[in-house]
Amino acid sequence: MLRCPRCRGELSIAEPPTRLVCRSCSQLYPIAEGVPRLAGESYVASFGRQWNRYDVMRPEEDEATFRVKTGVDPRDLSGRLVLDAGCGGGRYARLIAAHGARVIGVDLSTAVDKAAALCAEFSDALIVQADLLDLPVVAGVFDLVYSIGVLHHTPDPRGAFAQIARRVKPGGRLSVWLYRRNTPPQEWLNSALRAATTRLPATVLEPICAAMSLLGDIPVLNRTLNKIANFSSHPDRVLRVCDNFDWYAPQYQSHHSLDELKRWFVDEGFGEVAELPPAKAGRLYDWTYRHNLIIGSGVNVTGVRVGSEQS
Ligand SMILES: C[S@@+](CC[C@H](N)C(=O)[O-])C[C@H]1O[C@@H](n2cnc3c(N)ncnc32)[C@H](O)[C@@H]1O
Incomplete structure (x- = not known):
């Protein structure tokens, strides 16, 4: 399932089995703590710190959040091949592995150490340290790819979207959650605050x-x-x-509109493109949400890759 980030060649386990070796260019990649390391931490150090430091796994809440933000019932994922694009500390990868999914969790930060520890008991869960912007994972094979709160933390969210979209198999599903663009005064104040805090x-x-x-x-x-x-x-x-x-803390944080995210799905060849509604409800919440007043709320879209499984 993994490919050489340098030449896209196939990788196999080297001797001794603490490294992967590329069959084409012979490049070696370490496997540390059970995690293939196909990229360095780069600009995401704050995430490595935060996910290793805080224990945020809350199984009931994580399951509810997963359903809302992917539109998928984790119980339907038994035996399915799933890519968690930006798995962080691994709370959702663990959840679906526990429901029998075969999951690959990819993250650029050292949060992979926490994710690997959370998923250690599941033989069908693999955590990989790699860059979504140059994703060293085979294309067109995943039943489900999901990315919760990740792409807006890259320097190129649209490019990262294209990378993960191409990993979905024809007929497979992609679900993406991104920060919502707020009103101009809120955006301005937030940028000013983050210019200092980052x-x-x-x-x-x-x-x-x-x-x-x-x-x-x-x-x-x-x-x-x-x-x-x-x-x-x-x-x-x-x-x-x-x-x-x-x-x-994070160096990159971009905010997006619903139309923008829906357009990305269509442009990458997805159909049945639909907004996933937020968990919270109520007239006041709906009104403030629709008027982009809730800072930290999201735009959340799911779609199915067009084409038959045979194509
Ligand atoms: C807000 S966290 C979300 C983690 C997880 N999806 C969750 O909801 O618990 C964003 C994650 O995106 C990862 N990330 C940012 N840029 C990335 C990239 N280019 N490739 C892979 N992961 C990246 C960060 O390391 C971080 O763990």
Whole structure:
């Protein structure tokens, strides 16, 4: 399933089995802690830190989130081949592996160490450190490819979308969740804040994110102040700190419209393209969501790759 990032040749396990070797160009790639390392960490160091530091796996919540953000019932994935594009600490890869899926989780950061540990008990789960922008995974074979909150953290979200879209087999499904573009004043303020926070060392930013997590406990602020500047209102404090760091630390963070994401699907040859609605409901929530006022909310689309399985 894996290909040489340098020449696209097939990879096999070398002797001793702590490395992969390319059958075409003989390039060697280490396997460390059970994880093939086909790329270095590059610009995603904050993610390696955050996913290894915070334990965010919450099985019930993860299952509900997976259903909402992929439009797929994990129970339907038994025996299916699935690509988790940007698996982070591996909470969703583990979930679907537990439901019998054959899953490859790809991430560029050292979060793969956490993901591999979470998935260790499942022999059909493989975690790989690799770059979605030059994805060293065979094309056109996956029953499902999903990417939850990832592509907007790359320097080229459209290019990364094309890479993962081409891994879906004809008749297979792709589901993608990206940050929603908010109103111009919100976008402007967020860019100004992040221009400062992304320059801070993690050791300084983390206590700030921990302090901000206290705001998330105050219901009135959750409905007012966080329409101006983002902070997490998750009921669990560990997740609030992690969410805040996840927002203010990463080097890249782009925001997108629903039409833009739907167009990407169509342009890459997908049909049955449909918006996946958010988990939250209610008239006020719907109104603010549709008017792009909820910072940190998403645009979420699914589609089926056109073509028969034989093609
Ligand atoms: C917000 S996290 C989401 C992780 C996971 N999908 C989840 O929801 O728990 C974004 C992830 O994208 C990964 N990422 C960013 N750019 C990437 C790239 N070019 N290739 C692979 N992974 C990338 C980061 O390392 C990070 O773990």
